[in-house]
Amino acid sequence: MVEGVRVPGPEAAGRVVERVRAALGDLVRGVEEHxxxxxxxxxxxxLVRAASLLKGMGFDHVKSVTVVDLVKENALRVGYHVSSYSNPELARVVLELATIVPREGDVRVPSLVGVWPSAEFQEREVYEFFGVVFEGHPDLRPLYLTPDLAEKKPLRKDFKVEEEGIYLD
Structure with a gap:
């Protein structure tokens, strides 16, 4: 699956990119269009300032929060896919707001729950499976896994699956 903004036609994508660049200004470190x-x-x-500006543009909710484990770059790419319920022009747009952080040690990024409450559940999943700590999150605890398994960051590429020694003939 390709991540980012999906808008009808290259002209529409260009218009959204121009508006986002204008709104975010020097906060933008890069834009990928494909x-x-x-x-x-x-x-x-x-991240919080950029999210607030995007919300002001009409991107009013988070559809998903994802992580890509960039092992060769020793980094994690955290992405928020945002869209709009209230703005008909943006209703068909899904924009990815992304940041890249080092994957070693205590990985921290600011929580966007204060900007988009719909990020609450997805940030918890990312915390549970990748170990990204979302600073300021109101309830950062595992959803599905036991705390000891969540500590092992099971969706990172360097996670080693232990065999249980149970085989069926």
Whole structure:
């Protein structure tokens, strides 16, 4: 699955990118466009400000929060896919707001629950499976896994699955 903004036609994608660049200004560290999909990168420290500006543009909710484990770069790419219920022009748009953080040690990014309450559940999943701590999150605890298994960050690429020694003939 390709991540980013999916908008009808390259002209529409260009208009959204222009508006996002204008709204976010120097917070933007990079933009990727590919076949109508757009991802906007910001520094982790700018994530809350960028999210607030996007919300002001009409992106009123988070559809998903994802992580890509960039092992070769020794980093994690955290992405928020946002869209709009209230703005008909943006209703068909899903924009990815992304940041890249080092994967070693205590990985922290600011929570966006204060901007988009719909991020609450997805940030908990990312915390549980990848070990990303969302600073300021109101209830950061595992949803599905036991705390000891969540500590092992089971969806990171370096997670080793232990065999149980149970085989069926």
């Amino acid at each position: 076949k109508g999909f757009v991802t906007v990168y910001v520094d982790p420290g700018s």
